[in-house]
Amino acid sequence: MRKIAVCLLWILLSFAAWAGAISAVKIGRSKITVEFDTKKGEARKPKVEYDSFTRLLYLEFPDTDLSPNVKAGKNKSKYYDDVQVVDHGNSVGVFVTLAKDVTYTGAMKGKSYVVNLDNGQKQYIIAIDAGHGGKDPGAQSRNKAVDEKNLALAVAKLLRNELAEDFKVIMTRDTDVFIPLSERPAIANRVKCDFFISVHINAAPNRSEASGSEIYYFSTEKPSAYAAKIAAFENSFSEYGGKKDSEIKQIMGSLAYKKNQEKSVNFANPTVEAIARSLRLPNKGIHGANFAVLRGFDGPGVLLELGFITNQTDLKALQNPKNQKAVAKAVAEQVREFFE
Ligand SMILES: [Zn+2]
Known part of the structure; x- marks a missing residue:
């Protein structure tokens, strides 16, 4: 009996350790940072899709919880027309409508996933x-x-x-x-x-x-x-x-x-x-x-x-x-x- 309980606990703990937990989505002017709380789970890489017709960039973080404190602050800059964060229950979606002629790159950076937006203009x-x-x-x-x-x-x-x-x-x-x-x-x-x-x-x-x-x-x-x-x-x-x-x-x-x-x-x-x-x-x-x-x-x-x-x-x-x-x-x- 004790063995089973330990076993169950181990399964529960390892499950908890694997699910991602987004603690913050920081929306800057040309940078969007999705931060994970690594005490609650692993940082996860999203599935990334982009539709060039609607200029919609979609990041889906599978098996991830969204902290109720996450609020998508300002959601317009010269790099994007809109940013929305949606909790789908077992996954979290980040929708970014890019402004015209803006390109994106995304990468894991420590416990965060960072999207950098670039409009090709000279950096002064x-x-x-x-x-x-x-x-x-x-x-x-x-x-x-x-x-x-x-x-x-x-x-x-x-x-x-x-x-x-x-x-x-x-x-x-x-x-x-x-x-x-x-x-x-x-x-x-x-x-x-x-x-x-x-x-x-x-x-x-x-x-x-x-x-x-x-x-x-x-x-x-x-x-x-x-x-x-x-x-x-x-x-x-x-x-x-x-x-x-x-x-x-x-x-x-x-x-x-x-x-x-x-x-x-x-x-x-x-x-x-x-x-x-x-x-x-x-x-x-x-x-x-x-x-x-x-x-x-x-x-x-x-x-x-x-x-x-x-x-x-x-x-x-x-x-x-x-x-x-x-x-x-x-x-x-x-x-x-x-x-x-
Ligand atoms: Zn002076």
């Missing part, structure tokens, strides 16, 4: 430059407790995460290290980045009421007195960072200069509005000035001044992780629109 490279770092704290809050370099890095990393699925992303720094101003665009030029985004937090040491978001683009024309002041502040960090401004050669010709400026302005206009809205701060508009960090980049680029570290309202908004994510999301959305 975005450089994200978190301002300051290491021995250069950048601007500081009025009580000196918060450094610009840390806030800039936090938002830069979130922006990288937001963009990673659609773009190749290069960070000039992703830790608390010092990088001279001239080296930052050089890093981006070496890998032929298509766009350069420098992330900063503004400061007005003697004016605590100064508040809001701004974007700067590179301009050799005479800037407004205000823009010149901001540029002088940001550029001042290159003095003790190795090369002096005069040593950084402007590598853009005048035609490229005009074209890049036009593109930068086209990006900056809607983006400053999106940033200000996401942080609930005033929109202080876009300004042209001679920024060392933008000057050396061989393409369009902008310098974001998200808000004022010297203003209590701005500082509170910028320190809130929810807002940091919201502003990263807002900027990423504008980058996608710019390249679409």
Whole structure:
């Protein structure tokens, strides 16, 4: 009797170990990840069928349970028109209606099955430059407790995460290290980045009421007195960072200069509005000035001044992780629109 019970238990256990259990279906913009809970069963490879007429990709995971927590989140992107997850009882179906001219590849990756979608478009490279770092704290809050370099890095990393699925992303720094101003665009030029985004937090040491978001683009024309002041502040960090401004050669010709400026302005206009809205701060508009960090980049680029570290309202908004994510999301959305 005992032997039979042990036998039955063994059969039950081995059956449980063989059935798959999907714990999550993560629907990204160009990637769908079906995650298995390997404590409950084995990760299973699906049966894959594709109908080119309806552009319907069908994945069937046999002998698989679906966790009731699985919710198919957003279900439209430029890579697909719809994604649905259906529990058939003893199997789970994932239906993906691909957008036009999109191809797919699928493979097991550890305990997940991953479908990558490709629309054949060029993958653009975005450089994200978190301002300051290491021995250069950048601007500081009025009580000196918060450094610009840390806030800039936090938002830069979130922006990288937001963009990673659609773009190749290069960070000039992703830790608390010092990088001279001239080296930052050089890093981006070496890998032929298509766009350069420098992330900063503004400061007005003697004016605590100064508040809001701004974007700067590179301009050799005479800037407004205000823009010149901001540029002088940001550029001042290159003095003790190795090369002096005069040593950084402007590598853009005048035609490229005009074209890049036009593109930068086209990006900056809607983006400053999106940033200000996401942080609930005033929109202080876009300004042209001679920024060392933008000057050396061989393409369009902008310098974001998200808000004022010297203003209590701005500082509170910028320190809130929810807002940091919201502003990263807002900027990423504008980058996608710019390249679409
Ligand atoms: Zn700065």
